[in-house]
Amino acid sequence: MTTRISVFCKYLMICLLFFGSISLIAQTTNASKENKKHCQQKMKLFSDKIILTLNQLEHPIQSEIIIDPTHFNIRTIVQIPNKQDKKVTDFTIKEIKCEMNEDMTSGQIMYLVKNDNPKSKVTNSGFILKATQKGLTFSNTTDSPEDTSVASISKYEILE
Incomplete structure (x- = not known):
């Protein structure tokens, strides 16, 4: 029973982060934009599952994430x-x-964002798009890396 509550809490946290509304002006940091053009590309990410890092449980949650830095x-x-x-x-x-x-x-x-949703307890947060030999993942920066929800990216597209 405790495991189910824990899983539900993790699922709820990622939903709260995904469902907030945000407003602020962005700025790009790090080195020159010339060397980081790939970080300014508009991308569409697709995921069919979320993995909880604490216990490696997978949840079938379909999601599409569109990142438009410009x-x-x-x-x-x-x-x-x-x-x-x-x-x-x-x-x-x-x-x-x-x-x-x-x-x-x-x-x-790392995409840092500010959450202005009055119903959310998370005020400042962000997302991490991470690349490894296993592929791409997308997660939030609110939880510790050992205890967070990670969207496993099954496919991505670079958009014009």
Whole structure:
């Protein structure tokens, strides 16, 4: 019973982060923009599961994440299990920290955001797009890395 409550709490935390609304002006940090063009690309990420890092439990949650750094926007579209409606949330990026290589096979991009949703207890947070040999993942920066929810990216597209 305690495990189910813990899993529900983790699921709820990622939903709260995804479902907040945000507003601020973004700025890019780190090195020159010339060397970091790949961090300024508009991308669409697709995920069909969320993994809880604490116990490695997987939850089948369909999501689409559109990252548009030039318009300072992250849009999450999440299909809640057992619900017909999709939850769409827009976040405004206030800062980007790019440490990812050009072919997106190692490193990470951190998108810092401010949450102005009065119902959310999370006021400042962000997202991390991380590349490893296993592929891309997308997670929040609110929880500790040992105890967070991670969207495993099954496919991504670079948009024009």
